[in-house]
Amino acid sequence: MDILALCGSPRRNKTTSSVLQAVLDGTGRKHEILWPAFMNIGHCTGCRKCKHTTPGKCWQDDDMTMALDKMFEAKALIIASPTYFGNVPGPLKNFIDRSIPTCYTGKGEVWQGAENHGTRPFKGQPALLLTVSGGGDHEKTAANIRLVLEYYEYNIVGEFAEGMGGVVVTKEEFADIYNELLALGRKMDEALKTSAP
Numbered sequence: 001m002d003i004l005a006l007c008g009s010p011r012r013n014k015t016t017s018s019v020l021q022a023v024l025d026g027t028g029r030k031h032e033i034l035w036p037a038f039m040n041i042g043h044c045t046g047c048r049k050c051k052h053t054t055p056g057k058c059w060q061d062d063d064m065t066m067a068l069d070k071m072f073e074a075k076a077l078i079i080a081s082p083t084y085f086g087n088v089p090g091p092l093k094n095f096i097d098r099s100i101p102t103c104y105t106g107k108g109e110v111w112q113g114a115e116n117h118g119t120r121p122f123k124g125q126p127a128l129l130l131t132v133s134g135g136g137d138h139e140k141t142a143a144n145i146r147l148v149l150e151y152y153e154y155n156i157v158g159e160f161a162e163g164m165g166g167v168v169v170t171k172e173e174f175a176d177i178y179n180e181l182l183a184l185g186r187k188m189d190e191a192l193k194t195s196a197p
């Protein structure tokens, strides 16, 4: 698997997944899609055991154990999300919060020279940020996802943030948008050629 994609929508075959699928078509790469809304993921309890007691491991053994393995296996990440009140939906936020143990495995460089924040195993890996809304505030969602990707020091190679009004993108019906998304996927393919040849 080259690319791990997170689909933040709790609805299959709707706007977010259609946008993601067009981008994945463009990458032409082996990928896996995780849907946090259909996974068993407890919320982060903020206990810091993953930092101090069992470095890199959460005390909760749920679907995040498998998901973190996949994050380490992948060479690139795509986060695709709808806008819910100017942010990502709860299940995706849960996933993001529970990804914090990846900073404490000891893999990668120390973050900005401050050991207190652990290391960054995904530093420099290509990432894409895709977010849609009914019509507004997708920029806020994009900013929130950007923050996460920047914290992990992914290399953001492209973004798509649009008010889509519930449109499901197909190459037949929305050729312009489909081609724009295809091009984003190709950009990720190109980035992967240099970051993980």
Ligand SMILES: Cc1cc2nc3c(=O)[nH]c(=O)nc-3n(C[C@H](O)[C@H](O)[C@H](O)COP(=O)(O)O)c2cc1C
Binding pocket: 009, 010, 011, 014, 015, 016, 017, 082, 083, 084, 085, 086, 087, 132, 133, 134, 135, 136, 137, 138, 163, 164, 165, 166, 167
């Ligand atoms: C709980 C909830 C909150 C939403 N909040 C916003 C919002 O703040 N701004 C907006 O433009 N659309 C909002 N929407 C609309 C969704 O972003 C939009 O319908 C999107 O296409 C849903 O993605 P999906 O089709 O992949 O499920 C919201 C929808 C729901 C269910």
